[in-house]
Amino acid sequence: MALHSLQALVEQLATQPIIFIGGKGGVGKTTTAAALASYYASQQQKTLIVSTDPAHSLGDVLNIRLKNGKTVISPYLDAIELNPDTIVDEHFAQVERTIRAYANPDMMPKIREHLQLSKSAPGAQEAAMLESMCQHLVNAADADYDHIIFDTAPTGHTLRLLVLPEMMGAWTDGLLAQQRRQ
Ligand SMILES: Nc1ncnc2c1ncn2[C@@H]1O[C@H](COP(=O)(O)OP(=O)(O)OP(=O)(O)O)[C@@H](O)[C@H]1O
Numbered sequence: 001m002a003l004h005s006l007q008a009l010v011e012q013l014a015t016q017p018i019i020f021i022g023g024k025g026g027v028g029k030t031t032t033a034a035a036l037a038s039y040y041a042s043q044q045q046k047t048l049i050v051s052t053d054p055a056h057s058l059g060d061v062l063n064i065r066l067k068n069g070k071t072v073i074s075p076y077l078d079a080i081e082l083n084p085d086t087i088v089d090e091h092f093a094q095v096e097r098t099i100r101a102y103a104n105p106d107m108m109p110k111i112r113e114h115l116q117l118s119k120s121a122p123g124a125q126e127a128a129m130l131e132s133m134c135q136h137l138v139n140a141a142d143a144d145y146d147h148i149i150f151d152t153a154p155t156g157h158t159l160r161l162l163v164l165p166e167m168m169g170a171w172t173d174g175l176l177a178q179q180r181r182q
């Protein structure tokens, strides 16, 4: 990209609160996301950068070990590497706490076993990831970030993530229709 158009893009994005960096594998998404985030932070625009790629490299680019929660990189820059396993574990721990409040205690071992299996159900990791991304978007608005920048996984993976609500909707509609027939 010519330098002047790159500058124009960076300035244009400077007014955008939510920025997704997407593209196919290895084209420079993480490098671009980290460079943009560092630039806005240097301009004293409070920025949160979130990696949604399970094969993380944002920490390598920023030269700091990142985790599922926020790490402060500099006064205007925070970074997160979403960890699908951690998010799934936290999600199902919450579900278990909710169920425990009203379920028969004798049923709990069976329920726990079922929840354990659900963790590896198709789409569980993507659902957890998407839920966490939405949570960060909501929190970022409250935390007065000027930008939240998502460093995403290669296109195929990210598209699967984004069509998940539609897919789950069709799936649950199918299950409900099946139940009504019985
Ligand atoms: N503008 C650039 N010019 C030359 N090399 C670059 C440029 N941007 C990134 N690279 C190099 O290309 C490689 C891939 O970059 P990066 O990790 O940012 O890509 P990515 O799109 O995030 O990859 P992945 O799809 O695996 O997440 C790295 O070695 C990086 O140093």
Ligand SMILES: [Mg+2]
Pocket (backbone or CB within 6 Å): 029, 030, 031, 053, 057, 151, 152
């Ligand atoms: Mg990357």
